[in-house]
Amino acid sequence: MARPVRMSLGWSVALGAVGALAVLAVLPPVLGGEPGALVRGAFSTVCHQLPDRTPHLHGAPIALCHRCSGILAGLLAGVTLAPLAGSDMLGRIARSGQVGWLVLAGVPTALDWGLGALGLWTNTPASRMLTGVLFGIVAGGVLAANLLTSRPSRTLSPSPAS
Numbered sequence: 001m002a003r004p005v006r007m008s009l010g011w012s013v014a015l016g017a018v019g020a021l022a023v024l025a026v027l028p029p030v031l032g033g034e035p036g037a038l039v040r041g042a043f044s045t046v047c048h049q050l051p052d053r054t055p056h057l058h059g060a061p062i063a064l065c066h067r068c069s070g071i072l073a074g075l076l077a078g079v080t081l082a083p084l085a086g087s088d089m090l091g092r093i094a095r096s097g098q099v100g101w102l103v104l105a106g107v108p109t110a111l112d113w114g115l116g117a118l119g120l121w122t123n124t125p126a127s128r129m130l131t132g133v134l135f136g137i138v139a140g141g142v143l144a145a146n147l148l149t150s151r152p153s154r155t156l157s158p159s160p161a162s
Contacts (some may be wrong), residue, residue: 005083005090010147018076018140025072029060039063053128066125067109070132071139078140083148085141093145105138 025043028036040049043063054061055069064072082090093101109131115121 005085005087005148007083008147011079011083011144014143014147015076015079018072018079022072022076025063025069026057028063029057032060036060043068053125055125066128067113067132070129070134071136072132073129074133074136074138075140075143076136077133078137078142079144080140082141082144085145087149090145091149093142094149098142098146101138101142102135105135109135 024039028040030036031039040061040063043049047064047068049061049063049065051061053065053067055064055066056062062069085093112121112123112127112131116123
């Protein structure tokens, strides 16, 4: 049986931040007008928000395209579910080649985009969302593994007076 994971402040903050971003991303159609445009504008720094590649709620676009929405949903799932893996597994993830896992998780996204750009494959909202979710889950797991297994560094105390 997996050893339970002790939740850390860093993990709690990351979970809250990712959750807040997910809520913000779907708010523009609810907010409408100027407030909705402000939220979309904030997310435009990380996402192209092309209308035909962006999910719509009640006829209005949310703040992220299908792929970015998938990445954010996967990130939230990965951070949320990582503690279920147990401290041993999370420790192995934190000590492993994390960049390699992230690159590997990005391969389906790169293929979906690249083959589409070359006209060899027609990517769809579903393929964009699913490849984004896959990458996001891995990224969320790696983030959580690092936050849940990190040990606070010792504070340096002044050396005793001689």
